[in-house]
Amino acid sequence: MTSSHHPPTDLPSVLVTDLTYKAGFGPVLLENINLDLPPGSRCLLCGANGAGKTTLLQVLAGKHMVPPSAVQILGRPAFHDLSLVTTGDLGYLGTQWRSGAGTPGGGQPLKGNLSARTLIYGVQGADPARRDRLLRLLDIDLEWTMLSASDGQRRRVQIAMGLLLPYKVLLLDEITVDMDVLGRLDLLHFFKQECEERGASIVYATHIFDGLEGWPTHLAYMEGGKVVKGGLWAGIHELEGGQRLLATVEQWLLKEKKERRAAMAAGGCKQDALTTAAKQPAPMMPSRHMAYFR
Numbered sequence: 001m002t003s004s005h006h007p008p009t010d011l012p013s014v015l016v017t018d019l020t021y022k023a024g025f026g027p028v029l030l031e032n033i034n035l036d037l038p039p040g041s042r043c044l045l046c047g048a049n050g051a052g053k054t055t056l057l058q059v060l061a062g063k064h065m066v067p068p069s070a071v072q073i074l075g076r077p078a079f080h081d082l083s084l085v086t087t088g089d090l091g092y093l094g095t096q097w098r099s100g101a102g103t104p105g106g107g108q109p110l111k112g113n114l115s116a117r118t119l120i121y122g123v124q125g126a127d128p129a130r131r132d133r134l135l136r137l138l139d140i141d142l143e144w145t146m147l148s149a150s151d152g153q154r155r156r157v158q159i160a161m162g163l164l165l166p167y168k169v170l171l172l173d174e175i176t177v178d179m180d181v182l183g184r185l186d187l188l189h190f191f192k193q194e195c196e197e198r199g200a201s202i203v204y205a206t207h208i209f210d211g212l213e214g215w216p217t218h219l220a221y222m223e224g225g226k227v228v229k230g231g232l233w234a235g236i237h238e239l240e241g242g243q244r245l246l247a248t249v250e251q252w253l254l255k256e257k258k259e260r261r262a263a264m265a266a267g268g269c270k271q272d273a274l275t276t277a278a279k280q281p282a283p284m285m286p287s288r289h290m291a292y293f294r
């Protein structure tokens with residue numbers, strides 16, 4: 001099946017509506033998130049460690065079940081419409097090596113000492129010109145083997161595999177972290193071209209802001225599972241007048257840290273009570289099932 005089954009429309013590339021998500025019986029990890037990214041968007045997803053960026057990207061990638069109306073990618077429900085992945089329309093590149101590189105649904109660890117050539121030429125349906133362009137861009141030696149390549153070299157091969165098919169929506173989770181500065185800037189430039197020339201959309205989670213000035217069209221800043229600042233880049237008043245991105249995000253993070261510490265100090269007595277309760281012996285439970293929760 002090819003993406004020609006889905007003719008171009010004016011639909012948003014990514015539409016998230018009142019998304020709240022919790023993992024099984026666990027805590028709420030994402031709360032009341034709204035996001036509307038038209039074709040051609042480049043959205044910078046940022047926030048402190050544990051803010052929920054990876055969780056949100058994984059939900060957008062269709063890895064977790066949410067109501068079809070909560071997350072629509074190209075007008076199709078992210079979890080329920082498998083064709084998003086099988087056509088290559090939706091790509092996901094995370095920090096782990098995934099068997100279906102660049103696509104959700106993988107997750108097997110890399111096994112065997114495969115060469116870059118085997119991996120890259122193994123991606124079915126890739127356009128040879130696009131493949132050559134990516135090999136040049138990422139400066140890949142096809143003779144690299146994955147067990148002897150460096151982290152950055154392995155990452156380059158992974159990125160190339162993930163980009164071989166011309167995605168319409170690409171989700172990136174900290175993928176440039178092991179790359180040298182030149183490789184990183186070249187890649188950012190390539191992504192910008194893809195959005196401007198093909199109308200692709202990218203959501204990019206990162207803590208590295210070097211070279212990002214002028215790159216994003218949208219921002220989503222997360223705190224505790226919520227998007228607390230977001231929308232069109234031009235509409236974010238703190239970033240007006242050439243204010244540096246790093247300095248601005250640093251201020252937001254500092255403010256959040258102070259508020260979190262103040263809340264913890266205020267909740268000290270409550271915490272003590274919880275700790276005391278936790279130290280009590282677990283009650284006897286009559287069934288094996290309930291014993292599981294002790």
Ligand SMILES: Nc1ncnc2c1ncn2[C@@H]1O[C@H](COP(=O)(O)OP(=O)(O)OP(=O)(O)O)[C@@H](O)[C@H]1O
Binds near residue numbers: 052
């Ligand atoms: N399956 C799960 N069950 C319970 N809690 C989880 C689960 N997955 C993630 N979390 C918690 O959700 C929160 C958000 O995690 P997430 O990995 O999305 O953060 P992040 O913003 O990507 O962080 P970082 O910048 O460190 O990569 C964390 O507190 C994490 O411990």
